[in-house]
Amino acid sequence: MHEMGIASSVLETVRKESRRGERASRVGVRIGEFVAVDPDSLRFCFEAIVKTSDLAPLSLEIEWCRAEGGRRGDELQIAYLEFEEVEVAT
Template sequence: MFVDKSLFFFTFGLIKMYAHSGKNGVHMHEMSVAQSIVQIVEEVLQEQNARKVLKVVVKVGELVAVVPESLQFCYRAITEGTELGNSELVIEPVPVRAQCLECGRDFSPEVPFLVCPHCRGGRVKLLQGQELQVSQLEVEE
């Protein structure tokens, strides 16, 4: 992310201050997530020598603080008028699965509590639900 390196010095030179302006005026983290998705899509298009992307599939785990509607909105806003402008963003929610470290069984917890329904154990290993990744692209060759 771009950081304005013009530093201002205050009070005995102890405070250094600099301002950071998000590339497109980042106001929520869905915007910065959308920007990262676009970067990944552009990288893949270049690597694969593909012309155009039709569909972008993103997996979003249930434990990740990303609002699908906001992400859609931000994706539309930053791709409009670009080569990604007509692409469809598909958000695939990933439900949480966990394994109890006490009794060893897998379960689907009642989020937000990750408590084992079998033995009431609170020590768990997360198997899924923390994903935030671009999983698939449909491209025109």
């Protein structure tokens, strides 16, 4: 079940990339067919840990990449983050 570790790493990256005054609402990840990560397990683990974290609500989009059309199938990436502006207490 290394998907739990992968899900934790996704949340760590979201924290690192988030700036003051913004709240991440959606994270897009890219999973290659050869990296041995099961998308359904990753989604399950992500949902299990995000709902009790400081980042909730945060949704996950998984792009499954086959080794074709210039892709190697070894992708294990955070592709993008979507942010919403939030009020910052002064």
